[in-house]
Amino acid sequence: MNEILLKVENFIYQILKEKSPPENVYHNITHTKEVVKAVEKIGRAENLNDDQMEILIIAAWFHDTGYVEKSKGHEELSSEYAKKFLMEFNFPKEKIDKITGCILATKIPHQPKNIFEEVLCDADIHHIGIKEFFDKSELLRLEKENREGERISNYKWLKENINFITKQKFYTKYAKDEFEEQKNNNLLKLQKKFKKELSKKNETSLKDEKIKVEKEKLKKKTENDKKADRGIETMFRNVIRTHVSFSSMADSKAHIMISVNTLILGAIITILARKLDTNPYLIIPTITITLISLTALIFAVLVTRPNITSGKFTKEDIFNKEANLLFFGNFYNMGLKDFTWGMQQMMKDKDYLYSSMIKDFYYLGQVLSKKYKYLRICYNIFMYGMIISIIVFAVFIAMNPATAELHDFIK
Known part of the structure; x- marks a missing residue:
């Protein structure tokens, strides 16, 4: 590993350790390392030389640093982190432009303009084409729930995943050969789960209507008790803490x-x-x-x-x-x-x-x-x-x- 790559890696570890909020259970150092590893595999398979790989690996390290502050528009913030850091070491401007271009290309929907951007885009979403996709999906779901402060139902999450995977495609030959088949398998599993959830939703909707009236009756009766219980629990929690x-x-x-x-x-x-x-x-x-x-x-x-x-x-x-x-x-x-x-x-x-x-x-x-x-x-x-x-x-x-x-x- 050359000197600049080592400095970049240390910087990313430091910034994610110090600034990454605890709710980022998916977009963290683990995801970043997985994308870097995927970039190395895809880039080598596409016969990129060491200078080209250096650009891609740096872009992969920086591509999600913006998540330490926000999720929407994090790509622009990530590119600013990369640009500011690399300029401090007098890194060549033409390479910096390629790196920031790669980072911005990861914005959904993907629209890569060159081989660098194609490799990083494929690496960023390669998880949709691996067997561990559903584990990754649950981490992303938990992160989104924590950020937005509300629970996402199985029905809604499955629907979002199906729409997302359907619209995504791999650009490099290696990614197509390595991930496309498993991506389709994951999509089929999602659709099967979605059909089951849709059936459950239709069955429970009638039951929900019947018990809704009963719940409203019980709500007024138990509301005061719940408030008292919450107050007591909060008191104990605070004093014990x-x-x-x-x-x-x-x-x-x-x-x-x-x-x-x-x-x-x-x-x-x-x-x-x-x-x-x-x-x-x-x-x-x-x-x-x-x-x-x-x-x-x-x-x-x-x-x-x-x-x-x-x-x-x-x-x-x-x-x-x-x-x-x-x-x-x-x-x-x-x-x-x-x-x-x-x-x-x-x-x-x-x-x-x-x-x-x-x-x-x-x-x-x-x-x-x-x-x-x-x-x-x-x-x-x-x-x-x-x-x-x-x-x-x-x-x-x-x-x-x-x-x-x-x-x-x-x-």
Whole structure:
């Protein structure tokens, strides 16, 4: 791989990692790598030379970068990303124009004007001609649902896929030979599924009309209950999320103290301990700072040390509503069958479910209280201990002026 291709690849990995939204489950680095790989296969099969392949591979890396900001019109944005990046490295303008032309050619409907654009267009939609098409299609469906904020029915999605594949064609000989047959097979499978969905839709439409009136009656009755339930669930979700964040903060602060005090103890062992035979007046200060660091380290470890429970419950606990199955420590030693039964019993009883959530929240608060208590002790020991250690060192050094020359000690 030449230098510019390596820089392009690293840049694409970086921009997709930093800017790509989480809903992009299809147009991500995996899809980009698959298109690059397809470009390499198709381009080599079309007997393109290394310079031509360089243009195509760069275009393939950049072709969907615009998706980090928007889906509609992403091709123009992708070409701007490519142009801006390549100009920084004084890449030849005629090659940049070909690269941006390839990227813009991937806009649906495809209208490629040369072999470069034909290769990239074929690579971009090669998934419609592979056996994994339906897996790719579901990822694209999920991405679209997340972006648009609404569910896409099977009927609508199958119809869109049939229309899309019917209008697409491959341009290069390699793509036609490699993907055309599987594309037609995928289209036939889509049409069979579509017919089944159409039949289901006709059957359910009558049922939907009958139950629509009943649903309207139930809607008013349950609306207030749902609002109350949503409010309660939102409250629990928010307070538990907040407390989990507090727990993470405590662990993070404890890790800082563990790292700092480990470094201090390491420095004492490797540096100060070797000086004690020639500087005996440093024994007491060294013991002082060692005890302080060790004590702070112990309390920091106590903050992060997990508390292990038995991990078992009985049927009596479930019937008496005493087992809290929302905490893993109460069930991790149980079999799947018993745990599933217990969860089903809890989900059937709203009062039992809410009481379990209350217990979970309460004990989480107890754990947090213990963590922050130890954390405060740890920081107090460290803060005041360091002050005391410095004073002790200063006093003992001052009391031994004949042997406490700072320059010689440091040396």
